Amino acid sequence: MAPNITTSPTGVLFENDIETVVAPSVEKKNDNAKPREKYRRKLVWRNIILFVYLHLAAVYGAYLMLASAKILTAVFATLLYIAGGFGVTAGAHRLWAHRAYKAKWPLRVILMIFNTLAFQNHIYEWARDHRVHHKYSETDADPHNATRGFFFSHVGWLLVRKHPDVKEKGKTLDMSDLDADPVVMFQKKYYLIIMPILCFILPTVIPVYLWGETWKNAWFVVAMFRYTFTLNITWLVNSAAHMWGNHPYDRFINPAENVSVAVFALGEGWHNYHHVFPWDYKTAELGNYHTNMTTALIDFFSRIGWAYDLKTVPMSMVKRRVERTGDGSHEIWGWGDKDMSREDMDEAQVINKKSK
Template sequence: MDPNAGSGSDQAVTPARPSAPSCQPIAWRELINDFCWHRLFSIVAPPIVSVYGMLTTRTNHYTALFSVGYLILCGFGITAGYHRLWSHRSYNASRLLEYVLALLASANMQPSIYKWCYAHRIHHRYTDTDLDPYNARRGLWWSHIGWIFWHSSVRLGMPINMSDLDKNPVVMWQQRWYWPLAILMGYVVPILVAGLGWGDWRGGIFYAGFLRHTLSTQFTLSVNSLAHYLGEMTYDDKHTPRDHWITAILTNGEGYHNFHHQYPMDYRNAIKWHQWDPTKWFIFACEKVGLASHLKRFPENEIQKGALAMQLKKARALSDRLQWPPDSNELPVITWESFQEQAETRPLVLIAGFIHDLSAFLDEHPGGRRHLENNIGRDATSFFFGGVYDHSNAAHNLLSMMRVGVLHGGMEVQTEAEVLRSLAEGVIPLSPRLQGLRAY
């Protein structure tokens, strides 16, 4: 998302400058010439003034409540307006709603709709590349605020379709009157409300004005930075965007960024009931009163496919870190006679066609050594599958790690009705099922 980057000129962005190849020394003169010195004032001055105001101005409860409410309300101008409406066209808004969102967004003192959307569409098309204005792979500082200070971070002439905004009268109106609207909504209105409402003029200046402006900028910038570093890659891990509730709280619901980058046309950022996304509910409410329509949703089936693919990928990664029983094709095939002969010198037990060496487990068996020793050199399949105890999946997993051989024709040994019935009911060792994930 796009914060206080250049708002003064009539151009959408500043022309890009050619940059030296990474293998060459840094061209300091080029960096200095490319630096946006005037943005030092717009980015650094509000926090400084805010700190001064907090140190010298007593906090009024009414001003504090109004500042928080105005911060959240104007935030919808960015999230529901700049981002989901004009950048991604995830829903249609009535002309009245467009004007309201344009006014609210202007209070955040960020670029005009046109400039903001231009940079954001570039970000989505070229995510995590050198063409991405706030490329997260360049570091947390760059993606959060560093990119704002260089003209060439947003490159003019990129093949981005802006025809819908070119034809939008509200967008052009806000572009033409940007600075008067920004000053009016960003400072004049909150100062007048606090001053005329309950006589707190200083609080209106420092809390409702400068501090709210500072927090709005930093919260918006966190979607470029924190949302690419903090959280889970729920639907895709090809790029850096992540889902996290902290970023969602700071940004009126924009924190589920992995979902958004996978399904940018969806008017929602969060799809689960417990995920914080007030912007989604704001748009939904606007639809119910006739101010919005054609709310777009990505097909639920495809969303679940993405989530499942990532779950399987994580399961496979975990599977690769675990130890699994030897492949039955790699185990030696042993005759019944050889099995009984070897069982005289070590504790071998036959279960479900596999020969198991219980040497390390005799004294660990919860039922004591006796149950195991009584079955050494014998087929204990029926005992293991419920004859004595209906063993858990954990027991099946542990037993499979003790396999040392396969009985010749051993699977034919499982002819007892109780064993067959157990298998038919799904009592199958868990390890073989999990191993199927390793082929995914």
């Protein structure tokens, strides 16, 4: 979660000391506290059975998509994957978890619907767990602590009971901004009703009645394969992007720049940058649309006035961080140009941020 920072009238961050973003929290020992019971992993068999079925059904769905499904069905599944992905990346992640930009109610409603389509828990719970992940990254309080291995950070964390530290630290977070958001609270209240309709029922019914697809193909391709594929792409941000890649901004943390994850996760793979500057709406230093479709979406809505107060990071701050803690893999293009002043570099970060 981003620190308490200020923005300029244009929405661009003033330079600030960002060490608090990545420095581990230090808690004083309480000598009088009772010794804690050793954590024991408890399997959640309901989740295990469901995920085994999902993945078997997804494999069958992938086969049917190639063998018998109509082309329109495959296109429809792809579009739903992108829409659900945006509900997670532009919605639950960048808008609600990090408050990296603001959105007017029509965009919030669209992103809430897309997020429900993705079925990765409601926005409130997703944002709470993600804020805990950033504040206590790679500790027992991190819901998908990558130091426990690839499988755990990818899917294993959903197959066992949460570590007590996750629940304990989660209760200390300020969630008042989401409590005050009627769109978030509406989804939370009616999630168990609208989620099955948007994620499973409509994606199955629409292909059958609109272009004569079979029930089998509609269920296994559009519902099962599309949903499971979306889940695994999101999980790769927690696993692969915390293990493999460069560390141009901070070599002392696990999150890395992983271009493969960035492409499939609609721009969420530039993870070393994101954990150093979590409030940047791009979740990356650059807004290259071919590897960051979510940034393209937010920029589009900013142009029509539905997204505003987009937060970003001055280039001079990025440069100082790269030089101080980077692993040397950053391409510092432009920084050595004597004809480009520091003010020019900061001005290059100013984009359409005015409130409508």
